[in-house]
Amino acid sequence: MSSHRLAFTDTSLTDGQAVVWSGALDNRMLLASAAPLSSSGLAAVEVLNPAVLDECLARDEHPLQRVELASRHYGSVPLRATVNLLTGHGRPGADVLGPTTIESWLSALAAAGIQQVVLLDPLLDLARLKAALDSATASGLTAVAALPYSADDGVPDEIYTQRAESLVTAGAARVMLRDESGVLTPDRAHALLPALVSALGDTPLDLHTRCHTALGTVVALEAGRLGVSGIDTALPSVANGASLPSLPSLIRVLRTEQHFKDLPDLDSLLSADAILAEIADQEGFPAGAPWPFDLATYVHQLPGEVAADVRSALRERGRWADLHEFAEECALVRREMGSPPMVAPFARAIAEQAMCHFDGEPRYDLLRPVLRRLLQGVYGTVDGDLRTDLQERVGLVLSPDASSMGVEADLGTDEAVLLAWVAGVTVAAIPRRADSVRPYEALTxxxxxxxxxxxxxxxxxxxxxxxxxxxxxxxxxx
Structure with missing residues (x-):
């Protein structure tokens, strides 16, 4: 086998801490592990995504200052952000971030220090994606287009390869198979990943998978052997469970296979993890831990934070034994909503709707706002059939085609106005940049x-x- 260089992106500061620490990693903690992470040989470090943006605002921290701080402290390692073109905050007209908004937001991210961006359109609207990919490229960003993966029956490899090829045609520099529910199995990977690698040709294929079923590490290892170019990972303190595979664990295995070259430095990664572990110990944060294998994951297909929140909610209700019953209700709600991909903004709304039914409320007596807008066609077209009685109940928007491209705001040149529009808050809720931010100080x-x-x-x-x-x-x- 010829030598193969795998690129690893660390998502400990975004998805990892969001799942394991409930999003508690603040800007001081972001800086604490900068030195060892920046010298570890990572391909990139992700520092911002929609969940982290919301978490920053909730702590009265400026999200773009977070990026600027990382840019100053993380040296030459590229910084990455994830941007979802669809929102769930319900601000009138901002369910879809339109081309002008996306152009302004990507430009602001690039100016703050972002070098790579993962663009996610859960419904794979190619017109929306092309506009966003073009804007990313124009801003000097490496544009990665996300290809959502699900465990749905009847979706052959050919459909995924066609979708991947269409993303390259739309302008993607890289394509990311995004398995946020952790339902990709080693068997399916052996068929799907080589097909995608072959179809993409010179365009690199990345993988983002989770560990809900405890198979994430195995899937990631197989992906590296099957020709994937990049893999998203996390440090052990915030890995496993609903998070991502532990990079040190992957490296220990890959070191035994001599055809993998230039792997990240294990000692640097362990030093960075020791810092996160010290923060967790001092703050009382939980440590990342594997979840046992359970077939319910393949039924509800809930992603990361949503799956973690549902587990907690069921335990609080004393109904953990009814997980499979909840999973079936969740799957039914999804089918009745046209089977959208189980990613934001749809997954949490579906889980919340299912939990209402699970708690004994009449089915659809109260309809979650995101699902109402989905039924109205605001986000665009889903692959499956929607419940017609629910559609008739909420009514279609006047012009779904125009709405699905996003309503543009008069953003001007005011950064606060732009950030408020993207985050779905008022301008008054946008915090000022802090005068100074010092790295987190561990105390005896x-x-x-x-x-x-x-x-x-x-x-x-x-x-x-x-x-x-x-x-x-x-x-x-x-």
């Missing part, structure tokens, strides 16, 4: 206790703590 238990006491000392005249080996006494004067 003593330092952590002292800092906490100092923060509270202003409320008390005297504050004392005594324990074996510790004596702290704070007293206000005057």
């Amino acid at each position: 238990p003593y330092e952590s206790l002292a800092r906490g006491l100092l923060e509270r000392a202003g409320r008390y005249a005297t504050l004392s703590v005594q324990a074996p080996g510790i004596r702290i006494h704070l007293q206000q004067e005057g």
Whole structure:
């Protein structure tokens, strides 16, 4: 076998932390692992996606400042962002990010330091994608077009290869098979991946897969052997489960196969992971852990964060034993919505609708807003059949073709206006850039206790703590 160079992109700072840490990785933590990650030989580090954008705003952090900070601290390693052309925030007219909005957003990302962008249109509307891919290229970005994968029966390899070829025709520099539900099996990979590699020719094929069924690492290893050019991974602290395969685990195996060249430096990756593990320990964040194999995953096909949230919701209800019942309801809702790909914005809305039914509400008594807009044709055309009674209930939009291309806002040159439109918030909700952001500082238990006491000392005249080996006494004067 000839030598093969695999490119690895780390998604610990986006998908990994979103799933395992519920999105708690702030801008200080982003910088903590910069030195070892930037020197590890990664092909790219992903620093922004729609979920992280929302998480930043919720913490009053500026999302573009996050990118700018990464650009200054991550050296020469390329930075990547993922952009979904369809939104779920429900702002009037912004269900689809139109060509002008996307052009402005991609230009802003490039100016902040992004070099690669994954463009996802769940419905694979080629007109929308071509406009976005052209804008990405014009902004100097490497444009990666996502090809959603599902475990649906009756979708042959030929359909995937045709879709992949159409993405290249639309202007993609790379194509990414995106398995956000972790349902790609090694057997299917052995047939599908070589077919895609052959069909794409000189255009590289990337793989994004998850570990819901504990098969993600095996699928990623097989993908490398089958000619895939790039694989998305995570560091061990935020890998596995609904996250991505652990890159150190992959490297340990691939090192034994001499035809793989220029693998990332394992020691640097482990150093970066040790920093994340220290943050998790200090903040009380959970560690990434494998999920056991369960066939329910192939039924509900819920992606990353949504699958993790559903597991928590079922356990809180004391109904974990009913997972398969929920999975069947989730699959039924999806079919009645025309079987859209189980990615944002559809997957969470389908899961929430199924949970309402699961909890005993009359079916579709209350319809999730994203599903209402899907039925109205706002997002475009789905492959399957929609429930006609539900369509009649909500009514079609006046001009679905025009709506599905996005309604353009008067963005002008104001960055806050652009960011508000993309995120679906008011301009007043866009935070100012912080004057300075220092990397996360790990503290000893003593330092952590002292800092906490100092923060509270202003409320008390005297504050004392005594324990074996510790004596702290704070007293206000005057």
